[in-house]
Ligand code: C2E
């Protein structure tokens with residue numbers, strides 16, 4: 001505070017606070033006027049104010065000057081008084097520095113908050129519920145989400161911005177959230193003018209009001225969850241669908257079939273069809289995976305075309321499809337299967353190449369065959385198996401016998417394992433005759449199972465089960481060792497032919513096993529002939545060829561067995577130089593009557609000579625057949641006429657007989673030794 005003279009503007013008295021604030025000494029004050037504590041630009045205004053008394057009885061803002069030259073803001077209040085008998089003015093001065101700083105901070109904070117709210121990646125809005133939900137805050141993110149900029153929304157209600165339906169929905173939400181004590185979240189799709197509807201998730205709640213007052217404002221936080229929901233939907237679809245064909249996958253099917261079987265009744269039955277593309281693996285391997293994929297997609301399309309709206313078409317994996325049909329009439333499943341086989345009969349276009357495929361179908365009905373999904377699936381599987389067994393490209397309905405057959409096979413598997421442990425397998429040897437000398441070329445080893453109760457069992461009855469279960473590998477190894485050990489005892493010109501199934505062929509250790517057996521038995525590899533069927537070359541061709549070449553390099557001879565019955569592609573003959581072609585006995589059987597068979601028999605000689613392979617005809621049963629094959633120029637023959645498969649002792653008697661020592665007594669006189677020559 002100070003008092004000054006309005007005429008001279010000189011200070012008359014200054015209090016301590018003023019002295020401290022401005023920093024002038026008492027002496028200085030004695031010489032100064034009130035103009036001196038102001039920067040020059042303010043002095044004129046001061047003179048004017050004093051003259052007109054505008055700073056009297058009124059607050060005024062000024063910039064003042066301290067002794068150290070620093071300016072600062074003040075608020076002054078003037079009052080006319082009398083001082084020492086003369087008119088004077090009392091000035092009360094308040095330093096505004098701190099107040100201003102505080103105020104500046106408030107506005108800074110305000111703009112900081114505004115900026116935060118505007119830059120939040122989520123939409124934030126506040127509605128005044130006392131004014132019909134008028135928007136009093138609406139940040140930029142909100143504008144982006146709903147497609148209306150903040151300036152168009154602020155000061156308006158939903159009605160002015162959104163459709164009547166949308167407005168009604170928002171109003172209902174607002175009222176619910178406003179009444180509730182907690183935050184409530186809503187999610188809905190909002191249509192936008194740009195035709196890109198967005199999915200909006202909004203949490204709404206009433207802003208707490210000061211003590212004792214009812215709430216007035218509604219706070220909303222909105223997020224655009226369109227992409228999130230899209231990804232979720234895609235993931236859910238992905239988890240339940242097959243990406244190649246777009247069909248429901250196994251997971252989807254498994255869930256659905258349980259529900260459908262539970263609902264199926266005698267009045268509304270369903271059919272489950274399992275569909276398997278025949279020889280798909282071959283197409284995949286030989287034509288490439290892209291062709292395989294294209295084929296599966298086209299099969300899926302054909303299935304979909306035949307199915308009706310309420311049917312389920314699913315891909316279970318690989319080349320397996322499943323269909324659940326509503327049996328609108330008793331024959332629907334059969335009709336569908338017929339149509340499907342027909343539909344698949346037209347060729348597929350695999351990248352410009354026409355390919356013919358077939359499929360096998362197994363059908364089971366609910367509740368007819370099963371009222372439980374697991375049982376129904378097993379039944380359809382058994383029916384599919386039966387369809388494949390009966391030559392593929394066909395369908396089979398489930399029958400109880402199939403289950404009995406499956407149980408029998410299961411039992412057989414257990415027994416096979418025991419048979420191996422109990423040494424119940426035996427080898428029979430069937431003579432192979434060369435037609436140039438009519439002498440023995442060697443023997444084919446054929447496995448037999450001497451079952452303790454059922455007697456001698458032929459390979460037909462157990463080889464396929466052994467192949468399915470992998471038991472063929474240890475059984476095959478036993479056959480190999482036994483046959484080589486036996487043949488090693490025979491005269492060196494006699495060969496031994498051993499059958500190898502495709503399953504053994506795939507077994508990684510095959511080569512090592514063969515080498516070690518040859519080693520331990522001392523059999524010359526040149527005397528060993530391995531018989532494989534064309535199926536070995538049906539899949540994993542490169543790997544199979546590699547193994548065949550390795551075997552051939554060892555000096556082992558390779559024969560194609562059952563020639564003419566396998567997959568009808570002759571191209572593999574070019575990729576590997578087979579040593580022998582064994583014409584299947586089915587062609588020999590009809591040779592007398594059927595000129596077609598004779599044509600094939602003749603053609604095979606032609607093919608074999610082109611590849612420099614030995615020809616052998618299997619299954620010679622009559623002298624007439626033998627004469628015909630001789631006339632056609634076959635190198636070797638094999639069949640009941642020339643000798644049935646026989647136990648080792650009998651085979652060795654025959655060897656002795658051919659060697660001219662062929663009587664029992666001779667054999668007794670000169671046992672084994674007489675026939676033993678160098679193994680190699
Ligand atoms: P395969 O290799 O074609 O063997 C010839 C089959 O034809 C033998 O049947 C033989 O007994 C029979 N056979 C021979 N001559 C005649 C004939 O004049 N008329 C008739 N009707 N049949 C004749 P088997 O011994 O029952 O063997 C059947 C098949 O089982 C064999 O066909 C072969 O594929 C497989 N097999 C046999 N032993 C083994 C083995 O040790 N391992 C593997 N993997 N398969 C084997």
Ligand code: MG
Nearest residue numbers: 444499531561
């Ligand atoms: Mg054979």
Ligand code: MG
Nearest residue numbers: 561562582618
């Ligand atoms: Mg054969």
